[in-house]
Amino acid sequence: MESIVDLLRYDPGQLPASAENLRQDVRDFLAVEMKQYSALTRAYTWDGADQTFSEKMGAKGWLGMTLPKEYGGAGLSNLERYVVAEETLFAGAPVGYHWIADRQSGPLIARIGTEKQKADLLPRICRGETCFSIGMSEPNSGSDLASLQSKAVRTDEGWLINGTKLWTTNAHIASYMIGLFRTDLNAQPKHAGFSQFIIDLKNTPGVTVRPIEDLTGRKHFNEVVFENALVSDDALLGTENDGWRQVGSELAIERSGPERFLSCAVLFVELLKVLEQGDDQSAKREIGSILANLVTLRSMSLSVSGKLAQGDDVSLQAVIVKDLGAEFEQTLPGIVQKIVGIEPNLSDDAEPLAQVLALLTMLAPSFSLRGGTVEILRGIIAKRLGIS
Amino acid sequence: MSDISSMLEDSVTRLFRDKVDREFLQEQEKTGWAAQLWELTEELGLSSVLVKEDNGGVGGDWADAYEIVKGCGRFAVPLPLPETIVARWLLDQTNLVAPEGPLTLIPSIDGSDAKRIPWGRNAVAGCTTQVTDSGNIVRLVDFTDVVFTHEVNLAKEPRDNCSMIANLCDGDVNVPATASFYLGAMIRSAQISGVAMALLEQATIYSGERSQFGRNLNKFQTVQHNLARLATAAASLDSISRFAFATMDNVGFKDDAKTDVRFAIAAAKSRASECVDLICALSHQIHGAIGFTYEHSLHFYSRRAWSWRSEFGGSSYWANTLGDIALGLGSEKLWGAITALGINETKTAN
Known part of the structure; x- marks a missing residue:
């Protein structure tokens, strides 16, 4: 068995130069597309679904990027998909319509599906027309x-x-x-x-x-x-x-992606927008602490993504990202509440920060349930470390 | 992982696992300087890992250095090896000649006073970076005639004070005046990451041996979950510290602290310092009363972590620094700075 040190090793994930060009394209696209969405709508991130938006993403060639070209994909690595995923999440784009199909249904069908299933479904996933559950x-x-x-x-x-x-x-x-x-x-x-x-x-x-x-x-x-x-x-x-083994093979990518720590990104941005206008010295430390967590989780998630692209078994590292990410996302609304001391408020004329805080305070309990409860994840971690 | 990294990790692990056990650490706390162990690290060239091959070093990169520095934490190595690695790198950036023997970093100099110098009494010289009218310098202070007032940290590692810093020479350098402080924080974050691993390893072994209520501790779900939390903390510290060292390779020091390695270092030390409470508390809790005795080895790791979290800036200091970075960049530019940290600029250029 591998030593604990090797099992918990997170080599820095490096994005290829091509991915950075792609990032700029995605940012330019989002700069235009995102204008129509309010902060509250953006706060839903991958919980929000908009077929028209997904079809625009598909037209850009940004869905099913890891799928073979013959089925409408781009034949790229998971790292390129990572860039598109994190850019859309951070912007709060309504990616829910294509999220599951793009992240796991498409790759799963490409890996183990029949020729008919691939020919029938993958091109539609790549075009953003088809939502999977x-x-x-x-x-x-x-x-x-x-x-x-x-x-x-x-x-x-x-x-x-x-x-x-x-x-x-x-x-x-x-x-x-x-x-x-x-x-x-x-x-x-x-x-x-x-x-x-x-x-x-x-x-x-x-x-x-x-x-x-x-x-x-x-x-x-x-x-x-x-x-x-x-x-x-x-x-x-x-x-x-x-089926059991097939389901297991989807989990590493499902659990380690940027959606595991960016669910509250819009809240963080709205908080910054408020604080950068004032001079609240006491808030600085909290902001820094949030940012340290965010950068740490991204380094972990990117590390797993890099190893996935090399075909390594990263199921344990992925579970750890999910566990820590959920804890981070879940505590963020409470921390924001402490910093600014405003009342969460969903009404139309409330400040954007109060609206976003309201929504994410209520969504937060789901973060440690979806994709595996924290109790299950910790059980898996213990087992994989040879404890039990 | 590069060949050098892998080789270094193997030899560091072998050396320290062999030599630095509980008896050694107990003995060393009484007698002071582990001269023999220092010589063994020198035979492997560890302190010169970052020195260019032309200058007699190993010619490794910061990712290689990480393996050594983390190892120093994981095995509670009572030597200023991390400090010497950084000092030799700093001197290698100047026209100054690095003296033989252990070196250290001087956290700050106030007039002619310097406080809490790690291993001051044992080091032959200390380094710090400073700003002068004609640009930034590395200041090398010869300790030969310096009289130190002895102090220690919680792990009884020397943290000495001195006045009358006189015998010094300066070399021009193209790094920020705060570079030595940042790099000091970076090595401490890696050492804490190593300690986290040791705390986990010890707790894992102990919980598999100790039996209560008719079964081993690791059969209890509460204990399993505590071990899992300890493991996730250790994993996160490995990731962010490794990331900071890699960013030193990929980006390094540039003109703007908001977008160069200083961002990554601030994040690493902030996280490492903040996690110390959790990792020590969990491991001690799992060990029960035996882990609270001097006889048991656990405290060699926890006492180091409790001090290291404050050295070269604690979690508040670095969280504040990061807060400044975040508000300085603003909501518009922050995300761009975060994503740019992951890029290998040398690779991009190709």
């Missing part, structure tokens, strides 16, 4: 994913799916769900016997999507019920009963 959690399976009950049964006509997925982000606007379903009811151990399916949410009879209001009053996650929903053999993604 991920069906994992269920009413009785949150963190305990291996206890999933929804199942897909092979029939003469295809796969018959029954069960309920819960907390499925964007299912109400998505064309597709990549869902994890039990295909071998007798498999041992418990996490064996799952398969992934690409399900057409709009055109499959027996699929019902019910939006769930979150505590801010907004609808972005859903309950998706499958009642004898029949999908064709083509819907199977990858290998039958290999």
Whole structure:
């Protein structure tokens, strides 16, 4: 086994020169596009979805950048995608419509999909036309994913799916769900016997999507019920009963990206805008402390991205980024509240900082839930370090 | 990782793991200077890692130096090796000849007084950077005839005071007047990152050996989560310290503290200093009462961390410095400065 020192090593990630030219192009694009969005709208970042915006990104060639050229991608490395991702997040662009497809569904399909799936789906992902959702959690399976009950049964006509997925982000606007379903009811151990399916949410009879209001009053996650929903053999993604491992392979990139520490970037910027107009010496230290955290997390995230581009196994380093990033994002609204002492206020005529603070204060609890709860992450870290 | 880095990490780890154990550290705290260990590091050329090959050094870069400096923290090495590495680099930027033997960095000089000089009594000379009317200089102070008032930090490492700084020579240099202070902060952040690793390693081993309620401590979920938190802190300190050293290679000192390596150093030392409470508290908590005894080795690491976090500026100082950088750049330019820090300018030029 590798030593702890090697496992926790974060070599600095270097972005290639070409990525910096790309960065400038993205900034120029955003300088124009972002004018139409208020600070409050920008504060949603990857929780905000706007198909028109995603299609513009697609037209620029900035979606599915790591996908092969023959399917509409750019055949670039994960580092170029990283630059586009962090620029759009920092600006608070409404990237939610393409985020999941661009980050993980596209790359997953490219890696293990059939020729038909690739030819059909990847070009649409690259154009920003298609929103994907991920069906994992269920009413009785949150963190305990291996206890999933929804199942897909092979029939003469295809796969018959029954069960309920819960907390499925964007299912109400998505064309597709990549869902994890039990295909071998007798498999041992418990996490064996799952398969992934690409399900057409709009055109499959027996699929019902019910939006769930979150505590801010907004609808972005859903309950998706499958009642004898029949999908064709083509819907199977990858290998039958290999779903658990396939899902695991998506996680490093899902957990280590810039979205794990930039969810509150708009809040930080709005705070700076207020403070740079005054002369509040006491706020300086807090600002510096936030910035030190931000720069540290970026160095970690970029390090993981560099190693991913080299094809290294970075699952542990990625989990650590997610854990620390969530803690940072989650505490930021409270710190801002302490610095400026304003009341969070969502009303239209409130100051932008008060609006953004209000929204992110309420969204913050989700930061340590989505993508793996902090308890699960710490369990994984301990296990990977050989502790347990 | 470069070949030099990998080779250095291996030899540093081997040397210090072999020589610097609990008995050695206990003995050294009583007797003072670890002359033999110093000679062994000199045989490996460690203090000259950054000196150009033409000048008799190893010709390594700051990323290589990081492995040594981190190792000095991880093994609680009681030597001014990090200070000497920086001093030799500073002197290598001038026309001054570096003396043989251990060197140190002088945190500040007030008239003819200098306080809290690391390893002052053991060093042959000390360095600092200063501003003069004709430009910035590296000031080299010969310690041969200097009388030190002995003080120590919490880990009993010498932190000596002296007055009558007289025997000195200056060399012109193209780095900021604050460079020696910044580089002092940078090595301390790397040493703290090394200590964090040691605190984690010790806690991991101990929790796998100690049994209570019929099972090893590491079978308790609370303990596992504390170890995971300790590991994430250690990981983050490795990342940001390594990043600061790499930025020294990639960007270095330029005209503007807001956009050169000083930004990265301020972030590294601010984080490192701020994390000391957490890493020490977690490791001590996991060790229980035995870790609070002098007999156990844990305190050789925690006592160093508790002092190092204040040396060359504590978390407040560096957070304030970063706050100045952030407000100086303003909301419009800050992000651009953050992303520019990751760029290897030499590579970009190719």
